[in-house]
Structures are given as structure tokens and as C-alpha cells.
Amino acid sequence: MGTNIASDLINENHQNNEQKLWRHVILNAMEDVRINNTDRKSALTKIDAHDWISDSEDFDQICWWAGWDPEEIKLRYKKALKNFEITFHLKHIKWKEYNELYHRHRKEKNKEQRAVLRIAMLRARGNISKIKSELISNIFLSVKV
Numbered sequence: 001m002g003t004n005i006a007s008d009l010i011n012e013n014h015q016n017n018e019q020k021l022w023r024h025v026i027l028n029a030m031e032d033v034r035i036n037n038t039d040r041k042s043a044l045t046k047i048d049a050h051d052w053i054s055d056s057e058d059f060d061q062i063c064w065w066a067g068w069d070p071e072e073i074k075l076r077y078k079k080a081l082k083n084f085e086i087t088f089h090l091k092h093i094k095w096k097e098y099n100e101l102y103h104r105h106r107k108e109k110n111k112e113q114r115a116v117l118r119i120a121m122l123r124a125r126g127n128i129s130k131i132k133s134e135l136i137s138n139i140f141l142s143v144k145v
Contacts, residue, residue: 015067022066026073029053033077033086038133043095046088053077090134098124 032049035042052059053074063070080086101124105117 018065019067022062023068025062026059026066026068029059030077036087036089038089038091038095040095040098043092044099046092047096050088088136090136091128091131093136094124094128094131098128 029049029052032045033053035046037043054077060070063073077086098121101117101121105114105121108114108117
């Protein structure tokens with residue numbers, strides 16, 4: 001996908017500058033899912049882009065604004081996943097889980113519960129640092145089309 005979809009997306013005719021803008025928004029998301037770094041920020045960017053492409057009404061609307069059928073874009077995306085042009089690692093998933101704990105911790109009002117969440121966060125972060133680069137791409141083939 002990556003370069004192939006990028007050139008496909010850019011080379012397709014667009015009718016106006018708004019379509020061009022929305023196509024670049026989609027292209028940016030496609031670039032984000034190709035991030036291979038497993039640090040927290042990169043992992044969250046990658047997972048957020050995947051979630052947006054896979055299961056978001058906003059994504060569908062932006063595709064229509066770009067002059068594209070969202071189902072076609074999702075099919076291209078799913079094909080890239082199947083062909084391992086886009087890969088996910090266990091660390092990507094674990095950073096998302098850590099981030100969810102972090103946000104629960106931030107929202108929690110109860111002092112004791114905050115302490116419990118803080119310990120869970122510390123454990124999760126320690127476990128993430130021990131993870132080797134383990135490829136788990138196929139779990140993401142459930143992209144809704």
C-alpha cells in the first residue's frame with residue numbers, strides 16, 4: 001500500500017482543492033499506519049490511525065468529501081494488511097492498553113483507586129519494556145468493509 005496507494009491517491013483526478021485537502025487527510029492516516037517505531041507516541045499514532053480507518057463514520061464522510069468510496073479505500077487497506085505492507089507489533093497494542101490505564105488514572109477521583117491504577121500503570125510500562133518485536137498483524141484483518 002504505502003507508496004502504491006499514495007501515488008494512486010495523488011494521481012487520481014480531483015475536482016477541486018477541497019477534495020485535494022481531504023485526500024491528503026486520508027493519505028496522512030495511511031502514512032501513520034505504516035509507522036514501525038514501537039515507542040509510546042508512535043504506537044498510539046499508528047493505532048489511532050488504524051482505528052479511524054477501520055471503524056469511524058468520520059473516515060467514511062471524509063472519503064466521500066475526497067470523492068472516493070470509503071469501502072474501496074478500506075478494501076485497499078485490508079489488502080495492505082494481508083500483504084504485510086502494514087504491520088503491527090505487540091508493543092503497539094500494549095501501549096494502547098497502557099494509555100487507556102493512564103486516562104482512567106487521570107479521571108479517577110478516588111485516591112485509593114488512583115493508587116491501584118498507578119501500580120497497574122507501572123507494571124504495564126515495565127512489561128512493555130520487556131517485549132521483543134513480536135509481529136501480530138493478522139489480528140487487524142477485521143477491518144469493517
